[in-house]
Amino acid sequence: MAKMMLRVRSRDGLERVTVENPQGTTVSELKSLIQTQLRIPFQNQTISTNQNLLLAKTQEEIARFTDMANPNTALTALNLAHGSIVYLAYDGERTVAGPAFHPAGSFGRKMTMDDLIAKQMKVTRQENPHCELVSFDRDCANAFQHYVSETLAFAVKRGGFMYGTVSEEGKVEVDFIYEPPQLGTEENLVFYRDPEEEKAVEAIAMGLGMRRVGFIFTQSVSQDTKDYTLSNREVLQAAEFHSKGGLKEWVTAMVKLEVNEDGGADVHFEAFQMSDICIRLFKEGWFETEIGEGDDPKLSKMKKDVVLGVKDTKEVDNDFFLVVVKIFDHQGPLSSSFPIENRNTLVTLKALKTHLDRAKNLPLVKRISDFHLLLLLARFLDVANDVPALAVCVHTQSPIPEGYQLLIETMANTS
Structure with a gap:
């Protein structure tokens, strides 16, 4: 039988152990291989196929994982195959060695645990946004949602860039929305950027003492039946605009129809920040940007494994990337009664x-x-x-x- 490679997940990250004779290897022999190949003493090891082992904090809790406690159990009896993960808890400290090949100038260098952890991208939920809240000028928010509701009937997506101010406390106030030339369908929103028009927008914002503070878009009614907050396409678009926004308080706002208690439909605003790890992943090119027809819209695909909890995965639930922002409203300094650019009717x-x-x-x-x-x-x-x-x-x-x-x-x- 061919050699078998097992992945070993411990507090140090993911490592690999090669098993020469999978058919006859026992738990005891696997622990010997871990001692030889990973330099962790046999007697210090507790191994299990249950990932919760890594969450155990005391010896008493660790002792409850007994599926690999019998040293004579064969690996094949545990359904371990090439590429399977075994979870490892151990006492003591160790230095994790670097790769066998060392680049010029670093011969003999040891890789510490910090080095190894830095090479892993861990995806966790971010509890707090960088902005305290977002407040919408009532007239500008109403002008945006009214057009989508009355003219487009939420049948297709619509979007724009939000402009306003950011206070020292991180309070974002949105006072106008610029709607670029665009094409919206049920699932997609494409902006056709007009550099000359955007220069004018920025010049106006500068004179008004404002700046671009976020991205706003609508979801179509057909999306309301889907099991996600933001789709993978929406996460990519929001992350792109956020990463280019140059503002840590940058806000992503979503507008959609929701059925109320009386069976009618209410327009509902939600606001988020894309998490720091989401923006880092986007900037460093981890996201798969090509979305296939059969891909689950509630999952974002990665080009390589990220660490989610205690497992390696290339698929991340989009909700992990969203940090909820509180919404308020205010009466801003501008009116929003003039016809709005780049809509169905040309403004003359x-x-x-x-x-x-x-x-x-x-x-x-x-x-x-x-x-x-x-x-x-x-x-x-x-x-x-x-x-x-x-x-x-x-x-x-x-x-x-x-x-x-x-x-x-x-x-x-x-x-």
């Missing part, structure tokens, strides 16, 4: 005239205090200078300089 200068005429009695700075209106104006202004200057006026509620007033009135009257 005619909308500018209609909007300005609607509130003639108010100062011009009040009438243009709307991100979506400023984004329309940015099409016709110098993004590097004029757009931030106009946004600063809105931020400080200062009178609009006469030159800009004439320019805005001319644009409105040429529609």
Whole structure:
């Protein structure tokens, strides 16, 4: 019979033991092999096929694992085969040796337990987010969900980037949502990024004293029957935007329909942070980014094993990557009544005239205090200078300089 390789999981991580004659090898002989190959004294070992052995904290608890206590039991009788895992608890300390081949300059170097642990990617739940809470401007949140509810009927996905401020305590306030050009289906959301438009968005945000603080998306009604919080595709997209966001308080928000007690449907907002380990895995390229038709959407696939609990796996339940964030609401400094970019209806200068005429009695700075209106104006202004200057006026509620007033009135009257 061919040699058999057994994987041995201990507090030091995962190691391997080679069994030359699997058919005739007993538990006692396996412990001798562990002593020889892993340098753990025979008498210090307790081995078991039960992974809970590694959770035992006292000798009394360890002694309860008796499936491999009989030294004469054959490995074949324990259903151990090539690649099986045996769990090992032992007394004492040891130094884990490095690989047989040492790169130039490190000959003879020993690998410590810390070195070995650093080479393992352990996935655990993160209890606390980096942001204290997220608060949505009521008008901007309503404008987003109303379009998805009334126009798209939650039949397809929709998304955007959230902009606002972050306090020293980690409180995130969302004051406007920018919706890039996009295509949404029942399962997928694709952004068609427009660099020139996004430059204008950033210039407006800078003048308003705001920045990009997160990603928001909707789930379609067809997803409501699925057994997950976020799908594997949604985890990948959220992790990508989070990793590029450059903000530890970055928030991922999800909007969906939920059936209420009366059998009707309510729009429901949820907020998360993608965990630190999720972002690290994404940045270091551990995620499988190609998702097959038969893949379970509630599981994220890895390119190599990660440690989940006490087992090695290439599949992680998406919920392990989510850290729940508390949601509040507030009345922000901007209105959200101007038509919103990149939707079914093209926004033109005619909308500018209609909007300005609607509130003639108010100062011009009040009438243009709307991100979506400023984004329309940015099409016709110098993004590097004029757009931030106009946004600063809105931020400080200062009178609009006469030159800009004439320019805005001319644009409105040429529609």
